[in-house]
Amino acid sequence: MNGKIVLLVASCILSIASSVSAQNASNPVTIGSKIDTEGTVLGKMIVQLLSANGIPVVDKVGFGTTDLVRKAIAAKELDLYVEYTGNGAFFFQGTDPTVWKSESKGYETVKRLDLEKNGIVWLTPAPANNTWAIAARKDLADKEKLATLEDFARYVRGGGKAKLAASEEFISSVAALPAFQAAYGFKLANDQLLSFSGGNTALTEQAASQGSNGVNFAMAYGTDGSLAALGLVVLADTKAVQPIYEPTPIVRKEVLDRYPAIASILAGLFKKLDLVTLQGLNARAAVNGESPDAVAASYLKDKGLIK
Amino acid sequence: MTEGEERPSPFGSILAPAALAAAGLASAAFLPFFDLRPNRIAQGRGIPLGEAEPLALAAVAALWLLLVLSGIKPGRRSGAALAVAIAALALAAAGLAAPRLAGGDLVARLSLGPGFWLLELTAYASYVIALRSGRRSEEKRWAWSLGSSSFIILLLAILFASGSLDALSITREWSAQRTVFAAEMKRHIALTTEALVAGGILGAGIGAAAARGKTARSAGFFFLNIFQTIPSLALFGLLVIPLAALADRFPLLRAWGIGGIGAAPALIALSIYAALPIARNTCAGLEGVPPAALDAGRGMGMGKVQLFLRVELPLALPVAVAGFRTAAVQAIGNVAIAALIGAGGMGVFIFQGLGQFALDMVLMGTLPVIAMALVADAGLGALARVLTPRGLRVAVASAESGR
């Protein structure tokens, strides 16, 4: 009886094995991405650009969360995806926090550590800082003349009506809201906060845009495309409180050794992706609803990177 | 109804339809039928049906009234037809108004609002009540369901083909991602099928073993029940690490496409979930075979195999298929979650849509899942009926009619 069950389970596993398709043709590069808008657009651009340059690719764009994607590349399920330089602070313990506030230092540190410890190579980053920010309703910002977080601090201290929609993580993480509050000298009371557990910026920005629950400020990411469409503006982080998060393609060393051209091809693309460009691309996908494939293709064609 | 039962009061019998009619009409009249947004993510304004297609609203009101009136006389033949008419009218109104409201502006987004959905829901509920309360036989009800769903599908197809639905936000989402949609749909169906095949083998095996021996039964169901209590996403996550480690040690597995992420952990978890209802029903089916029949069969000189093929299998099969039906509907839903570990499927749109707060993308992922589940349920239900030997169907029928 037990033998029967073991046999059945074994045959199950075998049937699973045989039914999942094998993909071992000519060692293609498996390209993944995080499941958000920017990740998908950048991922599709990489897929299209590399295959236009004759490198065999497998498209696994839109794979999963940061955690999952990171596990995947470590487990060799993925060969390449776009990561953010600032995330090095979470991947590697015991680094000096100030390092991440500098564009060049942060990049160098994470590049060195990832290659040493995981055999992962960080290629050329894009000159866009997709970091945590606070966005304000444009009408309010215009009225109260809010352009930077210093203005925001002044407004809050002066008793202005403020309610911030943000994720749990943003509110409690030492590197986020507390850091802002410490650096700019303001404090938001509990009733001035609307917390989303595991929220992403789409939700918080929607909340501020619709003014639900009296929200007029929202947690945002620097390159979010929907800001203009939702009538929000980012308040500048003049004191550079937040670490710098530049999107960078990272790739497993063996794969890079096999196709060394990847480095220069992708450098040609990423060099040109500044903040405004990224915001525009994200907007086309999120606001206009164009498919990331289409956005990627049209941008690459525009810039003459593919035909 | 048999003699001796009280005649239900005519007013009692229209209470439910009247309530539904009131709710349906109110939704159509007062709730936003459409939601028009200047772009994909900005806030929109609601447009009630009266503003979009006033004639349609009047027609809907008239149909609801007729439906309630038809309920007063016993024999509700027209009730079901009227409900279908209401549902169809709502669809047609949507198709008529959409191009006018948002046809020209490619950035604006027109969604169907709560008014539309509630109207359809109340119409469907009325349809089900009307169909049940009539003295129709099982066969006739099936024919009705088949006929009315075909009609609605045909209507949808016509609206779609004529381009009336193009202005709807959900259609535009689909348009922008056509190839991806097709690919993920294929993957969803493939994953479901594979999970059901593997789960079917596992479940049938455990179920058969359980029917024969007590230890196998407690061990088998214990194993399956434990897994059933683990939420699917958690189970997917739990499988990632051991599978990745396994794939690392045996690169052959990776060559086969088995790794810590993607289809493999999803498939293993999905198969185990599918196995439980199948095992339970296989066991129940086999145990439902009358022991006297088995004794007589053996005593007559039937061998074990013959006994199984000729007696146990035909009697247990319909019950087992019913379990398979449950497993199928479950699997279709579970596969939607598997997108979170990179397995693809309709869940990709659901979660991307959630991430971007683009609810029409979420709908684009959800509606196909619902449709697939309904088709699977109906199809397998029909299969179970077909596989039920006449002798058992007759037994059920005579039990029902109180022979």
Added chain:
Amino acid sequence: MIRFEGVGRSFGDVRAVNGLDLEIPERELCVLVGPSGAGKSTILRMINRLVEPTEGRVALDGRDLRSIGAETLRRGIGYVIQGVGLFPHLTVSANVSVVPELLGWPRARIAGRSREMLELVGLDPDRYGPRYPSQLSGGEAQRVGVARALASDPPILLMDEPFSAVDPVNRLRLQNEFLSIQRRLRKTVVFVTHDVDEAIRLADRIAVLRAGSLVQYDEPEAILDRPADAFIAGFLGADRALKRLSRRTIRDWMRPAASARVDSDLAELLCGGGQGYWWIVDGDGRLLGCLDSTLAGCSEDPREIIASQRIEDMAMNHDASLKDALSVMLGSSARTIPVVDGAFRLVGEIGLDDVERAADHGGKPK
């Protein structure tokens, strides 16, 4: 001929069958009777090897059963059980056809045989053939069970309390009908029951079992006359004498009766001065009534007397048992009752003294 030689069977510590030596002759109906737990069913199931003996051997016509393949053996033995065990997903005729199909008979022969068997058990094949088991009553189902067991014309028939689950009225009918089938077919039947009356009714030979051992094995009359011990006497019941009567048919013990036709001079009978009684019959010989000159006077109208009688209450069918005749006699307080055939024609009469004679030890019919 089935022979048990020193057969024993244990289930763990329990000794179900103990040192059984039993020979069941061909073409006889042997009933295994005894209280619950006596091992009757176990012994029966050893014949078709559903149970194997732990000691001794069972032989069929001299061949050890173990030398015959179990399935082959079973296909040559009819098996009827209390729960009937019809296959619910097959029609009645399909159920009956199971064993012939297993044996590979040609289709036409199977179909014909199925009809024949249903008719044999008293079911109209056109009405019952296409029905399903769930549409049958208990009695009908068991008839189908018997038909199914006989379908392949096996020489041996095993029956394990087949009529116990049927209500008493139908049980009697089934027993009678089975008796007539057996009289026709003359199969070797091994029949298990815990009902003594059933055993006495049906058996050519009875094997009384207790706690796994054979206590007495003989013809029913012999056991009724001379029970081997107090246990059997008790088991048979205090009404042993009456039970004996139940095996005797009126036909064998009745005597000729004097009759007169109704269109003859009936008044003459009453006034003729003779002392006696006459059974009055019509032109076809059908019984109409009785005229007793000791009870009725000359002045009375014979036709009125006949009309006021309820002769149906007194008349017995010649196939009925003496026990029933006695019961009627006691009920109608008549010492002599008329005997009729199936068409209610007078065929004789039977009196209390005839019954007493039959009840005598070793009494034989005239």
